[in-house]
Amino acid sequence: MAVVGAGDPVFVWQLRPMFALVYRFLKAVFAPFVIAIIISYVLNPIVRMLGGRRVPRTMAVLLIYAVFLTGLCVVLMNVIPMFVEQLEELGEHLPELTLHTQQMMNRWDNGILPGSIRMGMNNWFYQFENRLASAISGFLDNIGTTIGVVFNAFIIPFLIFYMLKDIELIERLILQYLPRSRRKSIITLLKEIDMALGNYVRGQLLVCVIIGVLAYIGYMLIGMPFALLLAGVVALCNIIPYLGPFLGAAPALVMATTISWKMVLLVLLVNMLCQTIESNVISPQVVGRSLHMHPMLIILALLIGGELAGVPGLILAVPFFAVVKVVIQHFYAYYVRRKAM
Structure with a gap:
């Protein structure tokens, strides 16, 4: 009888449910x-700024904490009901919107595309409608369960406070x-990483909020349904460099x-205005060239991150590569110094 060893691929495959x-x-x-x-990480610089003005750290944390939670509650109380309402409305009108899109595409490609391709596109739209309707229905049905995870909702604020x-x-x-002999070098490395990521992370979050507000105002002005x-x-997509605006x-x-x-032209105009303001006004002031990464390296990072981890990979790819870049530069400088001694 064959014995399956711990290093055998079959053994590892059998352990997959346990790993999951x-x-x-x-x-x-x-x-x-x-x-x-x-x-x-996002709020700590504000706490340090208040501490620099002789505000006790606990009091500074409580003050920032109160303002942050109050603002968050006000936003959620006003936004979530509107969001759910528009999501329900989208679910109700989805068959009508899908049918209208199919009819418009049939008028446009009639006589241009072969019948087999048109049939394939119609099947794709039918499947897309079913999947999106199921996703919306599932989301709406699970809102109670999602909100019912009270433990996380309470534990996270306490963790942030402490x-x-x-x-x-x-x-x-x-x-x-940390080893005493390496302590100074590690502290220097961590400070360099913080300098590279700090402004970028906080700036990107602020830019996303501003662009979202501008897009919402623009969509409201042109009468776009489901503006929120x-x-x-x-x-959300704006957090992904370069590709985000298109997505x-x-x-x-x-x-x-x-x-x-x-309406297509108006939507294009709104998004072009938002991205023009973002690239020429908001990002240079809020984010700047904090990562000092060439656009080609950023695109490479996005391709690798998207291939490895999908949407989370697209979001985390640039910060991750920025950290790797800082670490490589740090150890290269250390190697050069050691070689020169």
């Missing part, structure tokens, strides 16, 4: 910590476990084709 279970467990446990770390309040203590504890949903897509504009353009060609 462990992954889901770790994801559920560490997700609140990851979210809290990101929010703390991370902001005791971040200096956490830093000192971490430093105690479509502007939210623009804001964010695509749903609005598809929706506009079901209305009129005039």
Whole structure:
């Protein structure tokens, strides 16, 4: 009887369900910590600024915390009902919009495209409608369950508070476990990474919010249906460099084709104005060239990240490559110094 060894591929494949279970467990446990770390990283400079003005750190954290949570609650209380309402309306009108799009494309490609291709496109639209309707229905049905995860909703604010309040203590504890001979070099490396990522992460989040608001105002002015949903897509996609504006504009353009060609031109105009303002006014002031990465390197990072991890890879690719770039530069400088000695 053959014995399956621990290094055998068959043995590893048989353990896949266990790995999936462990992954889901770790994801559920560490997700609140990851979210809290990101929010703390964004808010910490404000706390330090208040601390520099002789405001006690605990008081500064409480002040920023109160303002942040109050603003978040006000936004969510006003935005979520509108978002759900527009999502329900989209689900109700989805068959009509799909049929209108198919009829318009049939009129446009009649006599141009072969019948087999038109049939394939119609099948694709039918499948797309069913999947989108199922996704919307599933989302709406699970809102109660999502909101019902009260534990995370309560634990994350407490984690953020203690991370902001005791971040200096956490830093000192971490430093105690670093080798004394390497401590200065590691601190320098971490400061360089923070300088490279700090302005970029905080700036990109602010830019996304501003672009989302501008897109929402623009869509409202031109009478675009589902303005909040479509502007939210623009804001979320804008976090992806270069590709984000095109991805964010695509749903609005598809929706506009079901209305009129005039609406398509107006949607194009709104998105072009938003991106012109973003690239020439907002980003230079808010983000600047904080990463000092060539556009070709950014595009390469996006291609690799998208291939490896899909949408999360597109979002995290540029910051990850920026960190790798800083680490390589740091160790190269260290190697040059050692070689010169």
